[in-house]
Amino acid sequence: KQEVTQIPAALSVPEGENLVLNCSFTDSAIYNLQWFRQDPGKGLTSLLLIQSSQREQTSGRLNASLDKSSGRSTLYIAASQPGDSATYLCAVKGDSGNTPLVFGKGTRLSVIA
Amino acid sequence: GAVVSQHPSRVICKSGTSVKIECRSLDFQATTMFWYRQFPKKSLMLMATSNEGSKATYEQGVEKDKFLINHASLTLSTLTVTSAHPEDSSFYICSAKTGDSPLHFGNGTRLTVT
Numbered sequence: 001k002q003e004v005t006q007i008p009a010a011l012s013v014p015e016g017e018n019l020v021l022n023c024s025f026t027d028s029a030i031y032n033l034q035w036f037r038q039d040p041g042k043g044l045t046s047l048l049l050i051q052s053s054q055r056e057q058t059s060g061r062l063n064a065s066l067d068k069s070s071g072r073s074t075l076y077i078a079a080s081q082p083g084d085s086a087t088y089l090c091a092v093k094g095d096s097g098n099t100p101l102v103f104g105k106g107t108r109l110s111v112i113a
Numbered sequence: 114g115a116v117v118s119q120h121p122s123r124v125i126c127k128s129g130t131s132v133k134i135e136c137r138s139l140d141f142q143a144t145t146m147f148w149y150r151q152f153p154k155k156s157l158m159l160m161a162t163s164n165e166g167s168k169a170t171y172e173q174g175v176e177k178d179k180f181l182i183n184h185a186s187l188t189l190s191t192l193t194v195t196s197a198h199p200e201d202s203s204f205y206i207c208s209a210k211t212g213d214s215p216l217h218f219g220n221g222t223r224l225t226v227t
Binding site for chain 2: 089
């Protein structure tokens with residue numbers, strides 16, 4: 001059974017710092033991996049989607065990498081801003097049939113002005 | 114982009130009553146919808162998968178008679194929490210997709226059972 005782990009559980013950084021969030025998964029047979037952002041009491045916003053054949057995706061200040069064989073992904077946030085404060089969730093989709101996403105517990109990020 | 118509307122965003126109900134949560138795909142036909150539940154400081158946990166026109170498939174440990182899911186059309190799925198209890202208080206999120214498309218998520222429903 002797929003398990004997704006995110007480290008650290010919480011992170012507090014000063015504004016302007018670059019940071020890395022980590023995600024690991026136990027079953028490397030994935031179809032894709034997604035990073036989401038969740039603001040308190042809100043739904044999910046998809047940030048980046050990496051297909052299993054890809055190594056990385058970039059969007060603005062965000063860069064996500066995928067090492068499928070080792071079961072790892074990282075989300076790099078450059079020049080962090082207070083508006084980046086949120087919980088970041090990593091989720092993987094299995095490669096067989098109509099499988100749903102399996103989520104990690106998230107990393108709660110606080111960017112201090 | 115594809116939009117999934119979830120309603121209500123927040124509901125408070127008394128113990129023993131039933132609550133219905135709606136999930137609509139506004140600009141695409143959702144062949145598959147997923148319902149998740151999230152407890153505070155926990156990850157999203159899949160409750161059930163519903164395909165249009167067929168019975169939902171529930172994850173282990175989720176009571177299908179308590180969490181009734183109906184996916185009667187390609188744009189609407191509903192989750193009814195029957196005889197709600199305080200331990201059912203949680204954040205419920207739906208997601209929808211068509212074919213092999215990415216998932217699109219609703220904004221979630223905060224259920225509080227008093």
